[in-house]
Structure formats: C-alpha cells, structure tokens
Amino acid sequence: MTGGEKEITIYDIANKLNISAATVSRALKDHPRVSKKTKKLVIKIANEMGYRSNSFASNLRKKSSHIIGLIVPRLNSNFMADVIAGLEKVLNNNNYNLIISQSLETMQKEISNANAMLVNRVDGLLISLAYDTTNIDHLEPFIKRNIPVIFFDRVFEHDRCPQIYIDNYKAAYEITTHLIKQGCKRIVHITASQLRKIYAERYAGYKKALEDHNIQFDADLVIINDLSSEAGIASAHQILKMSPRPDGVFSANDNCAISCMQTLKKEGIKLPADMAFAGFNNDPAAIVVEPNLTTVNYKGYEMGEVAAKLMIDHLINKDEFHPAHSLILRSEMIVRESSLRKV
Amino acid sequence: MTGGEKEITIYDIANKLNISAATVSRALKDHPRVSKKTKKLVIKIANEMGYRSNSFASNLRKKSSHIIGLIVPRLNSNFMADVIAGLEKVLNNNNYNLIISQSLETMQKEISNANAMLVNRVDGLLISLAYDTTNIDHLEPFIKRNIPVIFFDRVFEHDRCPQIYIDNYKAAYEITTHLIKQGCKRIVHITASQLRKIYAERYAGYKKALEDHNIQFDADLVIINDLSSEAGIASAHQILKMSPRPDGVFSANDNCAISCMQTLKKEGIKLPADMAFAGFNNDPAAIVVEPNLTTVNYKGYEMGEVAAKLMIDHLINKDEFHPAHSLILRSEMIVRESSLRKV
C-alpha cells in the first residue's frame, strides 16, 4: 500500500496563481502587506487544493513548536485527569498542543521524559515531580534555553520557575483543627515521602494545629507510606494496634483514607463515633464511602486552567521579565459525616 | 531576557571534527558505513557540546513526526485515565510521543481537534468518538494520507480502520442473566445515546438475555440519559415511581449506578434485597459504595496498551497489508454484594 496523493505546498499554490511562494505564505498568515484581493484568492485556492501547512517546515524556520510538554507522576488519578482536562481546554483555545508523559513516580523515567520533551522542542514544560526526584538537573537544559518551566502540585524551589499549588500547610492546619474541635485528642496522620513539599507542608500544618491547641505531638501517631489503597489497609491494622487507640485520622489523600476506613469498619470500629476521619483531594469516592469523607477540595481542573494560562502568558510575553512568582490556589475544607461528632 | 546559548547542530560538530555533516548525521544514527572510530568520536563530541537533534528538520526531511494523536470525549474519567496511562507506556517504550485532546463530547470540537492533529502531522491517530458524532468525514484526510486511524471504545465502522473494544453485547447479556438468576423479574436498564455502538450493544445484550429467559421486554423499564451522577439521581426517582416496582437495575456505567443506588438507599430501598444492582466499568468507587457494586471489569489500561501496540505495528510495517481487523478484548463480570440475593 503506497502513500496517498502528494501533499500540497505553498509552491503548488504559487504556481497555480503565478505568484511567488513568499506572497502565498504571507497571504495565508494575513500579512498586512498583501492585498486583500490576493489574500482572498490564495485562501480560496488553498482550500480548493486541500492545502495543509507543514508544521515541520514552519517550526524549523520559526524555532517554535506550539507544543507544551507535560510530565506527571501518574496519568491515572482523578486529580491528574482533572488537571489535564483543564490544561487541554485552555491550551487548545490558544492554539497550543499538549504532549504528555508520565514518570511513574521514578526520577529515572522523569529524566528520560524530559529529554524526549527537549528533542520534541516543546515551547514550554509543565511538570509535577515524581516521588523520589531529589534535584532538577534534568530541567536545566530547558531553563538554559529559556523554555519556561512551570511546576504544579509537586513543586520544586527554583528562582526561574513559577510554582502552582495550594496552601497545603493551611489546609492541613484547618482540617486538623476541625478534628480537634470535634473532640479528637489522639489524631493519626498518614502521609507520604517528606521529600515532597506538599506532604511535608501538610505534616507541618498538622503539627502546628496540635501545638496551637495544646495537644502533645506524638511521632508514633504518624504513618508514612505511599498513600495507596493497600497502604490504607496496612495503616488500619497499624492503627488498631495503637494503644491507647486514636480517636481521629487525617490522611494526606482520600484514596488511602477510604481504604483505611473500610478496613476499620470491618473490624468493628464505629466511624465517626470511635474515630473521626479526614482526607485530602476530594476524590469522587469521598461522597460514596460511608460515612462520606471530610476532605480538602483540591481543584484539579482549576489548577490545570491556571497553569495553562500562566504558561500562555509566559510564551506570549516571552521577552518580558517574568518574576517567578508562585500561585497559591484557594482550597476549601469540605466537612462531611466522617468527621462530625458534635451536631 | 534574550535567548540562551546557540543550539548546537551537526554542522558545529562537523566543523569541530573537520568532517562532513553527512558523516556526523550517519554516525549519530549508527549507519553501518561509518567507521566505529568516527562514530565514537562524534558521539563523544556531541555529548560534550550538548547537542540535541532538531526534530523539526529531521521530521521535515523524513516526513514523519513520531507523534501519535489521541482524541477522546473526556480526559477526566477513570477509564480514560487508565487508557492513556497504558497508551503512554507502550508508545513511550517505542519512542513515540502522545499528543492529546478532548472533544468534550461534541462533534464540532472533535473536528477541530482532528484538524489540529493533521497540522501537527501525527503519524497515527487514536480516537474514541464523541456522543454525537454521526459520521467521520473529518477523519478522511488521515485515511487518504495513509495515516493509520484506530478506534477504541467508542468505535465506528470503516473498512480501513481497526477497532478495539470489548464485547459489550456479551458482557451485558451475562450481567443481565446474572440478575435474572438472582431472581430479578423486572430489570431496569439505564443507558445512553443509542448512536454509540457500545450502548446500543449493551442494550441489545440486555434484551436478548430477557428474551432467552422468557421475560417480557418492557420499554418502560429503559431509561436513556447521559449516565452522569445527576442522571443517576433522576433515574432513582423515576424508578421509585414505577409500578410495580422493579427488582433489579443494570446501568450502563458505574457512575450512574452508584448515585442511583445512593438515592434509592436514602429513600429506604434495601439493596440488594429489594433491588439488585449491576453497573459497568469497574470504577474504583464500585468497591467503596455499599453494598459493593457488581459490574463489568473494563480494563482501560489494557485497552490502552493494546491500542498502542496495534498502532506501533501499523507504523512499523507501514507498507504491509493490514486487514482492518477488530480487536475484541476480554471483559469479565465481577459479582459483588449489590446483586447477590441468593447465597
């Protein structure tokens, strides 16, 4: 099976109209120096001939691809799917395309993804870091080439790269305070690698809330794992062994909180009477689990939109000075039955 | 802020080594006619100088981008996130990149997405159709250019395009039969637009199962909506008004089934005693809702992998004859408490 018809180029159009390719090129991109008559004619013929601009040639000449790279730890999470949906919408409206890859939580794959993005000559890079990423040397080639790099969610400190995240510290502080106000005195905190700022900050918010309410911090109540469903089950067993038994749990994500809740329920623990629960993210399942889970609404879609807008802004005003300011999105606590012990 | 350092090209390497750019090019791609010594040297210098191949130039010359386009109705669903994760893994392992966009369930946006993919000169297109897509004229330019188009999940009949989907008819037949075996006699079916083959087939499987078990089909028991959570709530109210009251529900997705279940539970219906439930997809929330939802395991990740592999195969053996065979993935019924009335 051999290739279809030959692709139409601006030269074909130029030949047909007995004008130069330069004029065709200018006409197609609405250059002011081309007469309206010529423009109309060119566009008409281009359509008739089924012309499609060759982006390779254009990109080569213009040294820009109109493609934005995205690297995330995992594509299959609710939060990330929302982020991507938001990103895609905004980028698409601005005629940018999105090329995506996942690091699968390893720095090694993140590095190879970054290299692929570089070879693909993305105009900008959006990235949420893998669990074990300890440095961002692999992003230096972008920074060196003045390709904007924007961090979101799992961010990294760098004076040239804006960061977008929510105030994890504050959200964790609020939710812990809420649990305390519901009468909890021994609150377990389930979290993940403290290498990632977002988890470290949630942890810090948790600690500060305890401190501000005169509750002694107890390191034995802190469980560090990968926040998976399996980890939630394991956490539940660990909690059951604690003595005296905790009366509240604040998990750094909903997923882990939910499987933990289910395991505890099976073991006869009454929720929230025996133990109040709070999660983080507002996954769809938070309103399915019984009792419905108190959590922090982490707006993925909005974060995607904001990240894309910031990226577009950087690209359009490429030469302007862009302070690498960080954007902190508002998040809100959503109180549901899992934490309500007082009415 | 002006651009960083100049990009290194093969000419720079050639100059430094006093050899021709042609040799550099061949050395970098391990051409057999270049001596091992030269290859080593070129690679060494290329690394030292920080050379990155310019994909625009390469693509322009080779007329291929190594980019696969993906168009889906919505990015933010569990199923789709899984599909994308699977796709990305396989494509990435084969040095292909993935560019994605969402039609937001409208044919209009699907058309504009397709055009963008064409301009971006994707090497292949993977697509799951929007709700209201009635024809695929917008994909003809790909077919005409011999760019492989592969449908998955929401497929379309076309003699040049392979389709990947599960046997929806069979799965629906099985699950309906299961409900019947659990003693259900009046089974509601909640489904979506019959324009989409997958829903039409699930409907057909449902009907056939009734017929084979001598249960009279009753059109009043069929609810057609968009399968959203809101639609699930509305369906619940509709079901409550039915008389005599149905004793089973088969929803064409889990999402809708779950919100319907929750609404019915609030209204005092006992599940599964009063009404047995079955869904479709095996969303994570299916094991969170109480009672856990009987459903069909629709393996998104696997579907993504299979679709990607098929695409790679088409691209690598570009000139061979490819029968546009369809791939039907195995799906399995997962029986949980929501449908178990007999032990």
Place this chain on the structure above:
DNA sequence: AATATTTGTGCAATCGATTGTACATAATTT
C-alpha cells in the same frame, strides 16, 4: 510636477537533518 511615502510582490537565503550518488582508499580475491 517633483518628491516622498505607502503598498504590493518577488528574490533568495535560511532553518538543520537526511540521503542518493560519487569517489577515494583499503581489503580481498583471482
């Protein structure tokens, strides 16, 4: 009417990698 400005178009170089062809030199075969 002469000069200055605007408008419209074409020429030709450029972006960087690839590849068919040519041509040496080296290694083998007769």
Place this chain on the structure above:
DNA sequence: AAATTATGTACAATCGATTGCACAAATATT
C-alpha cells in the same frame, strides 16, 4: 600484480515555510 569488492567519507540537493531586503507601482505630499 591486476581486478574486484568492501569500507569510509564528502558533495549537494532536498524537505516547505519564513522573512530581510530590494524594487516597482500606486498614492499622497509638498
């Protein structure tokens, strides 16, 4: 030793769009 083949490299055209510059024609200004 002559003829043949294999090996290694270079030349130059090509992919298609873009754009600085030149220049003619049309219009406006003095």
